[in-house]
Amino acid sequence: MGKHILLLGPPGAGKGTQSKRLAAEFGIEHVTTGDALRANKGMDIGDMDTEYDSPGEYMDAGELVPDKVVNAIxxxxxxxxxxxxxxxxxRNLDQAEFLSEITDLDAVVYLAVDEEVLVSRLTGRRVCENCGENFHVEFEPPEEPGVCDECGGDLVQRDDDTEETARERLRVYEENTAPVVEHYREAGALTEVDGEAPPDEVFDAVVDAVES
Structure with missing residues (x-):
């Protein structure tokens, strides 16, 4: 039976990176809401009494997919x-309640990172205009500033990586998802890991939390 792991943390905490490594380490699947939604864009939700008949229509309209649809996916x-x-x-308490009804978790790990560190992480990303390769001015800089190692294209900061957008993303996270972290903390199910440590140390700490 494979492990059931929940990784929590604000945008920029490194959840994606650590999740991929965990999935490889334990031979389990990396399930993200975004991937699950994209994989089930055409799912028939006509019986749910929702505005649209498939998740894809919400995404195409740029609207938030309702909780009950996300839950089903x-x-x-x-x-x-x-x-x-x-x-x-x-992402919110209602989803956390639903999750407890459909599965048991072996570990809930929270990557704790200071807000100013998160802002510098989120605003430091640079993307190649040409091939789409990602870099980071601090953590994964290109060999030559502003130039893609892969294809020599120009590296740009995307609109959603500006400081204003980063702070707004963190505000929305605080409002919706911070209560989820508290929910697991109060239940005594949460292990907090220092997300500001080097990635390998963070990974070792997360693995320890899962195995203990």
């Missing part, structure tokens, strides 16, 4: 997985 993804690391869900 996550339930589908988890039901077929032999073990998983969940990344980006639950």
């Amino acid at each position: 996550v339930e589908e993804a988890l039901s077929t997985a032999d073990g998983y690391v969940l990344d980006g869900y639950p």
Whole structure:
């Protein structure tokens, strides 16, 4: 039976990176809400009494997919997985309640990172205009500033990586998802890991939390 891991943390905490490593380490699936939604864009939700008949229509309209649709998609993804690391869900308390009804978690790990560190991480990303390769001015700089190592294209800062957008993303996270962290902390299920440590140290600490 594969491990059931929930990884929590604000935008920029490194959830994606650590989740991928955990999935490889334990031979389980990396389940993100975004991937699950994209994989089930055409899912028929006509019986849910929702505004649209498929998740894809919400995404195309640029609207938030309702909780009950996200819940159904996550339930589908988890039901077929032999073990998983969940990344980006639950985003609010209602989703956390639903999650407890459909599965048991072996570990809930929270990557704690100071807000100013998060802002510098989120605003430091640079993307190649040409091939889409990602770099980071601090953590993964290109060999030559502003130039892509892969293809020599120009590196740019995306609109959603500006400081204003970064702070807004963190505010939304605080409002919606911070209560989820408290929910697991109060239940005595949460292990907090210092997300500001070097990535390898963070990974070792997360693995320890999962195995203990």
